[in-house]
Amino acid sequence: MTDKVKYKKDADKISNLTPEQFRVTQEHGTECAHTGEYLDNKEDGIYVDLVSGEPLFVSTDKYDSRSGWPSFTKPIDGNYIVEHFDDAHGMRRVEVRSKYGDSHLGHVFSDGPKESTGMRYCINSAALKFISLGDMEAEGYGKLLSLFNDKK
DSSP: OOHHHHSOOOHHHHHTSOHHHHHHHHTTOOOOTTOOTTTTOOOSEEEEETTTOOEEEEGGGEEOOSSSSOEESSOSOGGGEEEEEEOGGGSOEEEEEETTTOOEEEEEESOSOTTTTSOEEEEOGGGEEEEEGGGTTTTTOGGGGGGGGGGO
16 A cells, blocks of 8 residues: 555545644644643654644654744654745745645744754644554554664
8 A cells, every 4th residue: 555545635534623623734723832732742652644644753853842832853754744935924934734634734943953953843733643652553553663662
């Protein structure tokens, strides 16, 4: 099965989104700072696109940027991320979207930790679903368990 078939914009999932999740993922919205469900999540696991299931970020790359949104130094696989220039709100930013789900995720900035990638993927919790390490195999993400080999 190719990724294109496995991961897609799912109309059923979209119809079941909360108003906030719909506003963020489908209408290019931003959740209020310091309100996101995953801002303070410290559990091991991965974050996937709420609409398509694409694996986006791993908890080991998450850090406290003090921005008010979950922040990551890099995506799991850059092939699942699409970046576009965003000139809205009078500033030039780089929007981050999921490739197959086409969900608005957030923005990426070059002010991340210098000891890592130097990037800050500032992501809305409302665009994500968290899959805990213990549930990854059952949820179909077993191939990504190797991301945690250093923690064993």
